Amino acid sequence: MPENLKQSFMESSEADVGNEMEYVRYAVEIERTIHRLHGEIAGCEDPKKVAMSVMETISRFYDADWCGIIHIDLNVGVWTPLWWYDAKNGPMAPNICKEFELSDYCERWLECLKNRVAVKIPDVEKIREENPEEYKLYQRLGVESILAVPFWKRPMGLLALRNPKRYQNHGSLLRLLNHAIGSALNEFFLMETNKLAITSPRIEKDTDVYISMFGELKITTSKGVLTEQELKSPKIVRMLVYLLLSQKSASAPREIADAIWPHEESDAPGRNLKGLVYRLQQSFSLISDQRLIESTSHGYQINPKLNVFTDVQLFERKWRKALNANTAEEKAELLKKAVELYNGDLLHSASLEHWIIGQSVHYQHRYIGAVTELLKTLHQDRDYHCVHRYAAKALAIVPHSADIYYWLIHAIHKQGHSEIARCELRTAKNRLLEEEYIMLENRLSAEAGMI
Structure with a gap:
């Protein structure tokens, strides 16, 4: 067995397994699985296809219903699946998650992400009394058990399995292939960034952000340009322009919603704005390592650490x-x-x-x-x-x-x-x-x- 696999097993907390023969079978199957996967993705230049192959392999190995990359935005307080493989319906099949989910009820995930340890819930019924809101989330998403490992570089989140039926207590393969997923994501975002690359005489430093609002909205950084069409959301564009034109240091969600959409009835403007801020940051991250809009105790504001200037x-x-x-x-x-x-x-x-x-x-x-x-x-x-x-x-x-x-x-x-x-x-x-x-x-x- 390769040395890096042995080291991974030794470092994991799985050395105290109760059934030694089961563990041996598990280790042997890991090596065979990785060998087959290597043959499938060798020479593939599409990072998204590589990630899909990896998630399909993981899903089959653990006999899970679903394997996906969960992106978590700690500043805004939301999470959403980026890519996923559904064991029944295939890659990127219709998902039962909302466009974005609030992380308010996922303290367990955030704690594991912070401490860089795996999320292991063999039976969600056991947390029913302890964390009723988290349990309701799992019920809505059809979750009976969870196994997930964190990745904390850009982007930040979890590689998660829904309802694994095999090796629920053994996350070694998940941790190993998490690195492959991270590499595929980084390569994909780099390719997307290169598509947007353009030089501008107005940009001198990485913290410079030039936003033109006359005519069509365009956001320019040292890495490239985002257009109004590429943001794909009139509401995101209006929210951003409102903040750029506002004379206040920060604007509350209710204030923004009432100013731009006074006729839309909403009991949760905070939730709606969180979604818009999250989606804007997803796009902006292709051309900057910084946040464009920050969430504060007083509302949302343009990041003061950036040199944002407009036409x-x-x-x-x-x-x-x-x-x-x-x-x-x-x-x-x-x-x-x-x-x-x-x-x-x-x-x-x-x-x-x-x-x-x-x-x-x-x-x-x-x-x-x-x-x-x-x-x-x-x-x-x-x-x-x-x-x-x-x-x-x-x-x-x-x-x-x-x-x-x-x-x-x-x-x-x-x-x-x-x-x-x-x-x-x-x-x-x-x-x-x-x-x-x-x-x-x-x-x-x-x-x-x-x-």
């Missing part, structure tokens, strides 16, 4: 500096940087919702003001090409600004393209309110030969 903050900063610029050239450069940050309404997917519409309108007006000021400044320098370019880009974002149409048509006319200028005027007539169009037409008429 909204940068836009405001560039705009204010431009207003106090010493030269027209400096003013134009600052305004260019400001307007380039604006890619649409503040969180466009929610910009008309009650909780954000005020700020969305404010920044749209601020953007139109910045663009108009930039176009004026560029016109003074007779840089009509840049006036044309910035005005056209701005109208693609805010197609209802008579001021921006004025500068666009003016610049096109100054470049000698009168027919194109008239074409843009016709477009403006279709997009602007009647009174706005009349004002635009009168303004252009004041310029000799403009229309």
Whole structure:
């Protein structure tokens, strides 16, 4: 038998087994099982397939109903299965667990995880009186017995067996193959991180997090980018933006829920928010080793240990500096940087919702003001090409600004393209309110030969 197996057996508490022959059979079967498994996964480059093969092997060895990787988030207080093998229905079969479960009733698991020891419950009926809430959880999940071993590196959790019918007191194989599961998980998350990898000039350190909220939400770190689509949850996106825009150090779950979803009736906003925070962290962990949102005694907050900055903050900063610029050239450069940050309404997917519409309108007006000021400044320098370019880009974002149409048509006319200028005027007539169009037409008429 390989030396590492012998050492594992010697170090385990299983040396005092009552039936020596049973233990010998157990040890022999372990070696044969590992030999067969090695043949199955040798050369497999898909870490998830490797993990599934390992869990299937474990499930068959222990004759268990289910084998799965349980991820536990201690900060939020929830747990959920990541990957699993169902003995009856196969890998990733429909699961009886909720999307996430609260860890409030799993103190035994948390204690074992903390002390890095196995969870062994040969018969859950024995804890019925001692831990009634934990027992109810097991009843709901169809658990009669449990055998699980912890893993405490990123991610943190348990490799668990539900209803093992063989070798219930012997966890050596589970501990050995736990390392294979951990390696597969790490490789999988590394591959997922590499898919998101991108460089950004705004990111200098691992603690830098740049979040753009104009248009589509994007989160950028030194390891990559997460988009709104990749988060796959409008509620997660809204919760994050609410916290980013909040002036408070921490926001209570009820406050967040009442602000964003006032018409949704919920007796447990805390539970719902826990789920959203947990799912956000699952995605964010692909591009950072830190937490993005922390749970505190006062509620949820953006992690103060991270240098989180947003396009909204940068836009405001560039705009204010431009207003106090010493030269027209400096003013134009600052305004260019400001307007380039604006890619649409503040969180466009929610910009008309009650909780954000005020700020969305404010920044749209601020953007139109910045663009108009930039176009004026560029016109003074007779840089009509840049006036044309910035005005056209701005109208693609805010197609209802008579001021921006004025500068666009003016610049096109100054470049000698009168027919194109008239074409843009016709477009403006279709997009602007009647009174706005009349004002635009009168303004252009004041310029000799403009229309």
